[in-house]
Amino acid sequence: MAGHLAVEDVLRPDRLRIELLDNPIIKIEDVTKIYKLGNIEVVALNNVSFTINRGEIISIMGPSGSGKSTLMNILGCLDITSAGNYYLEGLNVSAMKDNQLAEIRNKKVGFVFQTYNLLPRSTAWSNVELPLLYSNASNIKLKVSTALSQVGLTDRAHHKPTELSGGQQQRVGIARALVKNPSILLADEPTGNLDSESGNEIMKIIQNLNRETGLTVIIVTHETSIAKYTDRIISVLDGSIVSDIRQKAATVTT
Numbered sequence: 001m002a003g004h005l006a007v008e009d010v011l012r013p014d015r016l017r018i019e020l021l022d023n024p025i026i027k028i029e030d031v032t033k034i035y036k037l038g039n040i041e042v043v044a045l046n047n048v049s050f051t052i053n054r055g056e057i058i059s060i061m062g063p064s065g066s067g068k069s070t071l072m073n074i075l076g077c078l079d080i081t082s083a084g085n086y087y088l089e090g091l092n093v094s095a096m097k098d099n100q101l102a103e104i105r106n107k108k109v110g111f112v113f114q115t116y117n118l119l120p121r122s123t124a125w126s127n128v129e130l131p132l133l134y135s136n137a138s139n140i141k142l143k144v145s146t147a148l149s150q151v152g153l154t155d156r157a158h159h160k161p162t163e164l165s166g167g168q169q170q171r172v173g174i175a176r177a178l179v180k181n182p183s184i185l186l187a188d189e190p191t192g193n194l195d196s197e198s199g200n201e202i203m204k205i206i207q208n209l210n211r212e213t214g215l216t217v218i219i220v221t222h223e224t225s226i227a228k229y230t231d232r233i234i235s236v237l238d239g240s241i242v243s244d245i246r247q248k249a250a251t252v253t254t
């Protein structure tokens, strides 16, 4: 932890990164999620356990219906487990009530969606500003302009979504997710609607954020060409983890 580092360690970014990687931010213990539809029960997650360290960038892969979005909804505090525990930054989220869960989600989680989910009649600036307006934030202008600059969109701040390319709209989506300085960034198929070039640009932005700020990132993807840019690939099948492989992430070049 940063608080335990000596001055000479702080001056060595490589040491700091190792410290960050040893610090669990997410711990999932025997998590099961069952959806009930009338008399039918769907076991979407079956006894899943893993730990994610602060500063990791991870992809979650698996066929359609395997439980990837269900897992993301739980990690993002949008839904609760049917059994098992979920700890986010040491807090047992699985024991929380709806309003506490919403508060944690608001403070700690940034979401990026496949379909961007932008307000169509609002500018890039207004879309990014919106989460701050709901939360009594200070320094709004600085926060919005910083987030837009982090995704390289300073010069498109006053464009509406229809005046932006798909890749640029997704960059607005990322800026909106970043503006409240979340602990984790969750992206469910962030490149799913993009051509490979725009998809690579999105991955470059996400990878740079991870490497430069130590932001913990979890990406659901069907594409191995996206997963290769992450440090670790967790594969899901029928609600269970079938492999969890660490790798040296390729660096995105565009």
Ligand SMILES: Nc1ncnc2c1ncn2[C@@H]1O[C@H](COP(=O)(O)OP(=O)(O)OP(=O)(O)O)[C@@H](O)[C@H]1O
Binding pocket: 035, 036, 037, 042, 043, 044, 062, 063, 064, 065, 066, 067, 068, 069, 070, 071
């Ligand atoms: N709200 C729900 N109610 C009932 N069943 C659900 C619900 N959401 C998901 N399921 C079921 O849970 C299982 C896992 O779904 P999930 O959406 O997590 O899959 P996925 O891996 O994200 O698939 P895809 O790649 O198609 O997005 C599926 O069998 C699905 O039909």
Ligand SMILES: [Mg+2]
Binding pocket: 068, 069, 070
């Ligand atoms: Mg899904």
